[in-house]
Amino acid sequence: MFGIGGGELVFILFIVLMLFGSDKVPEIARTMGKAMAQLKNATNDIKSEIQKGAEANGLDSRSLTDITGNINAQINDAKSNLLGDTTNMLGDTATEIDKVKEDIDSISGPVKRQM
Numbered sequence: 001m002f003g004i005g006g007g008e009l010v011f012i013l014f015i016v017l018m019l020f021g022s023d024k025v026p027e028i029a030r031t032m033g034k035a036m037a038q039l040k041n042a043t044n045d046i047k048s049e050i051q052k053g054a055e056a057n058g059l060d061s062r063s064l065t066d067i068t069g070n071i072n073a074q075i076n077d078a079k080s081n082l083l084g085d086t087t088n089m090l091g092d093t094a095t096e097i098d099k100v101k102e103d104i105d106s107i108s109g110p111v112k113r114q115m
Contacts, residue, residue: 004012017025 016028020028
């Protein structure tokens with residue numbers, strides 16, 4: 001719940017109890033419960049209005065699922081194409097780096113830097 005652990009929740013409840021007193025805490029909890037219920041009802045109303053609007057325009061949940069599935073498939077194809085090209089580029093770069101390392105080793109030979 002919001003990244004709050006048990007000990008932190010107990011501490012917050014203790015602070016609320018100290019600030020508002022034991023008489024006001026039940027009233028505050030009831031008010032918060034009513035507010036959460038109103039928020040949930042408003043959210044459900046918005047969802048139902050969106051659903052009614054989609055149905056009025058000829059869209060149902062099945063066609064929306066098909067559309068989003070097609071979009072996700074296109075995105076995945078684009079990702080795989082992009083990542084496939086990247087791995088080819090990285091492989092070519094690695095072989096070039098290995099060649100340069102071999103050239104440097106052959107030029108320097110047994111000479112080592114001394115510090």
